[in-house]
Amino acid sequence: MGIRAGHESSDKKSDLNVIYIVLDDVGYSALGCFGSEIKTPNIDSLAENGLRYNNFNVTPLCSPTRACLLTGRNCHSVGVGLVTEIDWGPQYPNKRGRISDTAATLAEILKLNGMATYMVGKWHLVPGHEAASSGPFENWPLSKGFERYYGFLLGMTDQYSPDLVYDNHRVKKPDQSNYHLTSDLVDKTLEFLTDHISVTPDRPFFLYLAFGAQHEPHQVPREFIEKYDGVYDKGWDQIREERFERQKEIGVIPPYTELVERNPGIKPWDELTAKEKLLFIKFQQTYAGFLTHTDQQIGRLLHFLKSKNKLDNTMIVLLSDNGGSQEGGWNGSINDAAYFNSIEENIDAMFDHIDEIGGPSTSPNYPKGWAQVCNTPFKYYKQNTFFGGTHVPLIIHCPQNIPDRGSIRSQFYHAIDITPTILDLLNIEAPQSYEGVPQMPLHGVSMMDTFTEPHAPTKRKTQYFEMLGHRAIWKDGWVAVTYHETGMPFDKDHWELYNVNQDFSQKYNLAVKYPGKLKELQEIWWQEAKKYSVLPLNDSPFIKGYKGLQEGRTTFIFYPGMAHLPTSAAPTITLSSYSITVPIFRSNRTAEGVLIAHGSHSSGYTLYIKDNYLLYEYNYVGTVYKIQSSVEVPVGHSTIRFEFKREMILQGTGKLYIDGQLVGTLYMPRTLPFVISVEGLDIGRDRLTAVSPNYPLPEFPFGGRIEKAVIELHDDYEYSKFFKKEKRDPIYINIDGTISYL
Structure with missing residues (x-):
């Protein structure tokens, strides 16, 4: 057992409840109370009755921020230096995809001290x-x-057909019309809390509510999209300027702040074609409607707390895990597999589906131009260590x-400072040992003095940042930061220098003016990197990774x-020749359905029987x-049996067999x-979203009997073959499937 410290000897424990609300990919300016035109009245009410922090930072990626938030330690130190889908193996202890046992979570500590602990999302x-x-x-x-837990385990899921886990088992989504994941998460939250206050009303609780919103896919009922008809017709340049002026008016940026220039590669709105404008407007309307819908669900939680007389004795911490996402590319996206395969989607092809954006048949993400608007007044995005990736809204109620x-x-x-603040507020010390495992000290510090002292000096003097080779260091109001080009030696990176006490938006690079200061900060970065296990560095997003039991x-x-098997645990058939063999029994000619399916409406493959014929379909982000x-x-x-013979890395020939007889072939x-x-x-079925539109839903279960499905991989191309030997430049997959190097 760990030790229960601090509060154990007190005469009376605090009756304060604690709620973390984590939004996803919500940049600094996206909320109404941080300058946006997007309607977020319920979140705004938390700000009106609490505090807004305008100098708060996180890591520029999902998993690492969540590790910081729940442990009070830096992400690399606890083994979560990147998203957790890939375990990088023992050679990268800073990227093992799970929180180290040497860093007990806030939930573990509070549970040890008698609080109920619930997680949703x-x-x-x-x-x-x-x-x-x-x-x-x-690690669940x-x-x-x-x-208690209800939500989804990995980085993203479909809002209409999510991959849901309840406690330690997968479940189907509720059978209800107009289902939406965000509403479902709040339904389950209220169920958990109702059980709690009905039976144990005097026991305080900790609730960690982490929405899928605003991560892609941006999916929301049409009426929420229509709320923003006409709002974005003026384009991203004007919207960004309007947010900037509104931010000054409400005081969330200093009056001396200057708006940074457009990020490299973003076109002026006036230079876009009419078709581009219409498509991009729809993408941003959908994002805005999605956020308003999320705010409405947060309002349900606040109403519940107020109606049960729990709001006034509940601390609520609301933040985003990183800045607005660049993962939609220059044109936006309607197929989520495109980004993960370095495919830039075609404007004309997406425009043909413009009326479907936000609905269940697409997985939308907005283009980079709107992502920079989301991050006003800063430059760059999620994944980058400039303020566009790390500087997010924080509200404490x-x-x-x-x-x-x-x-x-x-x-x-920084995100590492939230959990120490909670422990300070509750008069609980972090245990030196938990379940027999010695614990690393907290890296964060308490922010509690800021609750009552508006001008209390920050207790944090230094904070490093690193993500895929992008690096930054903040110290006493100075920031040194580099935008790292993949494949470049780290010692060749071009560093920039900003005095953010005087230049809030990081507009003026002072590296040439103060080379001594820049060198000082660079040296501090390396000291902090060594101290917090940031090393070794690796900038490859396509590392093969360590597959655990499947290695x-x-x-x-x-x-x-x-049960449904997530892609991260399924056989990796990409860059391989492979075969799929399925022995079956059909009692009659009406027995049809899916034999095996891996994917969604965006991409994947399916093998099924329909109208007595065997069919194989492969969806290449919309091309079937x-x-x-x-x-x-x-x-x-x-x-x-289906066989695929890989040719020329990305091409190949597929062949269908029935009882050894070749019955179909396709290049x-x-x-x-x-x-x-x-x-x-x-x-035996296609559980979530259908790979093929050609079979009936839901699931199209096979009406016969499947003995088993055997997948055999016949060769394995290493991802490193996609990189030039001299620089390891990343590939870019052209829309015609050919390869270019950046």
Whole structure:
């Protein structure tokens, strides 16, 4: 057992409840109370009755920020230096995809001290290969201090057809019309809290509510999109300027702040074509409607707390995990697999689906021009260590402890400082040992003095940042930062220098004027990197990764009845020749359905029987390759087989067999290089979103009997072959499937 410290000896424990609300990919200016035209009245009410922090930073990526937030330690130190889908293996202890046992979470500490602990929503702190329904479970929420859990384990999921986990098992989404994940998460939150206050009303609780919003896919009911008809017709340049002026008016940026220039590559709005403007307006309307919908659901939670007399004794911390996302590319996206395969989607092709954006048949993300608007007044985006990636809104609502409500605080703090603040407020010390494991000290410091002292000096003097080779260091109001080009030696990076006490938006690079200061900060960065386990550095987003129990396997045997298997735990067929063999039995000619499917409406493959014929479809982000058998599938026992022979890395030939007889062949000039789909694999049905629009829903379960499905990988191209030997430049997949180097 860990030690219960501090509060154990007190005569009376605090009755304060604690709620973390984490939004996803919400940049500094996206909320109404931080200058946006987007309507967020419920979030704004938290700001009006609490504090807004305008100098708060996180890591520029999902998982690392969540690790910082829950542990009070720096992300690399606890093993979460990148998203957790890939475990980088023992050679990279800073990127193992799970929180180290030497860093107990806030949930574990509060549970030890008698609080109830609940989590709802996005976890994203488990290695991808451990996200299967077979576990192991030691890195799932229930093993990290939470007593009840409902949500999704990995970085993203479909808002209409999510991959849901309840406690330690997968479940179907509720059978209700007009289903939406954000509403469902709040439904379950209210269910958990109702149970809690009905039976144990005097026991304080900790709730960690992490929405999928505003991560892509941006999906929301049409009426929320229509709320913003006409709002964005003026374009991203004018909207950004208007947000900037509004930010000055309400005081969330200093009056001396200057708006930075457009990020490199973003076109002036006036230079876009009419078709581009219409498409990009729809993308931003959808993002705005999605955020307003999320705010409405937060309003349901606040109403519940108020109606149960719990709001005034509940501390609520609301923040975003990083800045606005650049992952939609220059044109935006309607197929989420495009980004993960370095594919830039075509304007004309997307425009043909403009009326579907926001609905269940697309996975939209907005273009980079709107992402910079989201991050006003800063430059760059999520993944980058400039303020556009790290500087996010923070609201703290704590009526018992904040007398100066509605105010703004300007002290520099970081995500690692939130949990120490909670422990300070509750008079609980972090344990030196937890379940027999010695604990690393907290890296964060308490912000609690800012609740009552508006001008209290920050206790944080230094903070490093690193993400995929992008680096930065903040110290006493100075920032040294580099935008790292993938493949370049780290010692060749061009560093910039900013005095953010005088230049809030990082507009004026002072590196030439103060070379001594820049060198001093660079040296401090390396000191902090060594201290907090940032080293070794690696800038490759396409590292093959360590697959845990699947490492080295070339044969996978799956059985009918298996739960949905996330892509991160499924066989990696990209860049390989492979075969899929499925022995089946059909009792009659009406037995049809899916034999195996891996993917969604955005990408993937499916093997199914319909109208007595065997069909294989491969969805290359909207382009579909289809093979139909030349003969019918026999009644009785038969063996179905699909073979793919890789040629020229991305091309290949697919062949269909029934009982060893070749019944169909097709040359496939384009296949996906990295990620077959964001959505996972099913046997005997297609559970979430359908890979093919050509079969009936839901699931199109096979009406016969499947003995097993065997996937065999016949070779394995290393991702490193996609990089030039001299610089390891990243590839770019052209829309025609050919390869270019950046």
